[in-house]
Amino acid sequence: MKAIRRHIEGIGIELEQLLAGPVVVTCIPDMANVAWPARAIFAGLSRADLEAAFRRSPAGTVDPEGETVALSFNCYVIETPDYVALIDGGIGDGKERPHRPAWHRRETKFLDTLAAIGISPERVDIVINTHLHADHVGWNTRREGETWRPTFPNARYVVAETELAHWTNVHEASVDGNTLHGAFADSVLPIIRSVGFDAVASDAEIAPGLRLKPAPGHSPGMVVVALDTGEGEVLFLADAVHHPLQLGDDAIVCNFCEDPILARSTRIGLLGAAAARGTVLAPYHFPAPVFGRLTAEAASFRFVPLQIDAPGQPAPNNAR
Numbered sequence: 001m002k003a004i005r006r007h008i009e010g011i012g013i014e015l016e017q018l019l020a021g022p023v024v025v026t027c028i029p030d031m032a033n034v035a036w037p038a039r040a041i042f043a044g045l046s047r048a049d050l051e052a053a054f055r056r057s058p059a060g061t062v063d064p065e066g067e068t069v070a071l072s073f074n075c076y077v078i079e080t081p082d083y084v085a086l087i088d089g090g091i092g093d094g095k096e097r098p099h100r101p102a103w104h105r106r107e108t109k110f111l112d113t114l115a116a117i118g119i120s121p122e123r124v125d126i127v128i129n130t131h132l133h134a135d136h137v138g139w140n141t142r143r144e145g146e147t148w149r150p151t152f153p154n155a156r157y158v159v160a161e162t163e164l165a166h167w168t169n170v171h172e173a174s175v176d177g178n179t180l181h182g183a184f185a186d187s188v189l190p191i192i193r194s195v196g197f198d199a200v201a202s203d204a205e206i207a208p209g210l211r212l213k214p215a216p217g218h219s220p221g222m223v224v225v226a227l228d229t230g231e232g233e234v235l236f237l238a239d240a241v242h243h244p245l246q247l248g249d250d251a252i253v254c255n256f257c258e259d260p261i262l263a264r265s266t267r268i269g270l271l272g273a274a275a276a277r278g279t280v281l282a283p284y285h286f287p288a289p290v291f292g293r294l295t296a297e298a299a300s301f302r303f304v305p306l307q308i309d310a311p312g313q314p315a316p317n318n319a320r
């Protein structure tokens with residue numbers, strides 16, 4: 001397995017890719033490297049905690065002066081000879097999110113970026129929503145006039161049945177219809193009412209070598225996704241971990257976790273197994289570089305990015 005960076009002409013961004021035999025995994029951030037007020041995501045952090053986190057975290061991911069942490073929103077495209085899968089759907093374009101200004105009525109190059117790596121919406125066979133939070137389902141749909149239609153018309157949309165049941169119940173009981181900042185209405189319901197979700201067990205095999213694993217806590221039915229590339233396993237972490245600073249202190253829990261105690265034990269279990277097995281991680285919210293392995297150090301972990309191969313150099317000219 002090796003990681004490379006690919007420059008996308010015209011859009012002017014660099015994408016990280018993982019190459020494993022015939023399998024290509026591309027990270028497409030729907031939003032990259034946003035400075036997020038640290039306590040808006042980790043309420044318990046003191047200034048001293050932030051300074052400690054700064055010292056042990058990758059460069060540029062913690063700003064103790066500004067009291068911010070850097071977050072990305074990384075969708076992943078898996079291309080194999082048998083299928084194209086999208087893991088998580090970002091925030092999406094044109095969504096009404098007045099209570100989340102950074103997510104409100106966006107206009108991005110997400111679909112152009114997909115097209116630039118050769119993935120038209122029609123080519124996507126599988127869309128997996130690891131959970132149904134607003135920042136993971138946005139690209140499920142796109143606006144056509146006054147309606148929201150599936151962005152990927154030929155895809156099988158996959159979600160864990162416990163997750164779908166939970167948020168369907170919440171939505172049906174809600175008075176304002178604004179479940180998940182409105183994402184249930186504009187990014188989940190239109191799928192239910194058109195192509196339908198494939199609501200599966202939390203440990204289901206989705207395609208050969210592609211499997212869900214239960215990861216409850218952040219959301220009741222959240223899953224992570226494991227890909228066996230034939231050259232090792234890649235684990236798409238969803239929101240089991242939000243930021244590298246959590247790797248050094250397992251007590252740091254995100255404000256948005258439904259069941260913080262369960263989320264913490266899920267996180268510790270997944271990270272411990274990944275460190276022991278040398279699994280390559282593909283985190284949803286870490287800023288670049290995104291692909292890496294964990295080393296375990298005492299009670300904490302360190303994220304070690306895969307070395308990124310230099311772009312292809314011209315063959316050396318030996319004729320002197």
Ligand SMILES: [Zn+2]
Nearest residue numbers: 133135136239
């Ligand atoms: Zn998230």
